[in-house]
Amino acid sequence: MPALGQFLGSSAGLSAAVITRLTEQWQAEQRAFAARDLSRVDYVYLWADGIHVNIRLEEHKLCLLVMIGVRADGRKELIALADGYRESAESWADLLRDAARRGMRAPVLAVGDGALGFWSALREVFPQTREGRCWFHKAANVLAALPKSAHPGAKKALAEIWNAEDKPHALAAARAFEGAYGAKFPKAAAKITDDLGQLLAFYDYPCEHWVHLRTTNPIESTFATVRHRTKVTKGPGSRAAGLAMAFKLIESAQDRWRAVNAPHLVALVRAGARFEGGQLVERPDELAGATEEPGLS
Numbered sequence: 001m002p003a004l005g006q007f008l009g010s011s012a013g014l015s016a017a018v019i020t021r022l023t024e025q026w027q028a029e030q031r032a033f034a035a036r037d038l039s040r041v042d043y044v045y046l047w048a049d050g051i052h053v054n055i056r057l058e059e060h061k062l063c064l065l066v067m068i069g070v071r072a073d074g075r076k077e078l079i080a081l082a083d084g085y086r087e088s089a090e091s092w093a094d095l096l097r098d099a100a101r102r103g104m105r106a107p108v109l110a111v112g113d114g115a116l117g118f119w120s121a122l123r124e125v126f127p128q129t130r131e132g133r134c135w136f137h138k139a140a141n142v143l144a145a146l147p148k149s150a151h152p153g154a155k156k157a158l159a160e161i162w163n164a165e166d167k168p169h170a171l172a173a174a175r176a177f178e179g180a181y182g183a184k185f186p187k188a189a190a191k192i193t194d195d196l197g198q199l200l201a202f203y204d205y206p207c208e209h210w211v212h213l214r215t216t217n218p219i220e221s222t223f224a225t226v227r228h229r230t231k232v233t234k235g236p237g238s239r240a241a242g243l244a245m246a247f248k249l250i251e252s253a254q255d256r257w258r259a260v261n262a263p264h265l266v267a268l269v270r271a272g273a274r275f276e277g278g279q280l281v282e283r284p285d286e287l288a289g290a291t292e293e294p295g296l297s
Contacts, residue, residue, distance in 0.1 A: 039103025043069030074263020089117035096125040113137040145188035167203035207278025208262035
């Protein structure tokens with residue numbers, strides 16, 4: 001069974017009955033995971049992406065809708081994994097609505113590729129969540145709109161934006177990028193200027209978290225293993241098997257995930273603390289005190 005091969009690398013020496021039983025068990029575990037209560041966990045940050053996996057016995061690829069979050073204690077955790085369509089806002093909306101029904105609280109910041117149907121769904125289900133854009137995807141889109149001869153200079157100019165000292169310096173670098181490429185390559189420049197607020201959103205959070213919030217790397221790196229397994233086995237035999245095996249691979253990998261840098265600051269982000277230049281400038285209690293009426297305790 002290709003499903004078992006994905007998980008163990010080989011199904012040699014195991015009977016068909018054992019393989020079938022294991023696959024059914026993993027599918028049941030995935031269904032239980034998808035129905036679990038989310039009201040007792042607070043996800044402050046969220047990464048979202050759509051990952052395509054070949055299905056050996058079907059014409060269309062399986063598109064896994066993936067959400068990984070950062071808990072208030074700084075630990076990373078798989079929030080949701082579902083079979084859907086990358087460009088479908090409705091598939092993402094179904095996933096987010098279901099998470100909300102099971103008690104999920106709106107994250108403070110969500111990070112993902114700008115092309116995802118995820119964003120319109122997020123605005124419907126969790127309108128208070130801020131949007132961040134993945135620089136890995138954005139850089140690839142910008143370079144695709146430029147001739148190869150311009151790539152070295154453009155890569156350096158883009159790094160000046162996403163790796164800037166703080167948001168003011170990033171804004172200056174973005175203006176410089178537009179000045180350098182806007183006249184000759186307006187489509188490439190527009191990919192930065194049109195999404196600039198979302199691309200620079202991470203600068204409003206602790207500087208220790210910037211490396212985590214600039215990209216959807218937690219999803220990309222995790223699914224490198226999934227892609228490797230499915231390449232070896234030429235894809236799972238069915239969509240259900242593919243979903244179950246991806247779940248088990250992520251579940252296994254999750255045990256090795258490191259918490260975000262400065263995990264103690266995640267709870268402050270949730271509480272509404274304000275950060276400038278990546279540094280804490282107002283604690284939640286200071287914010288509360290500033291809003292109190294004179295003479296009231």
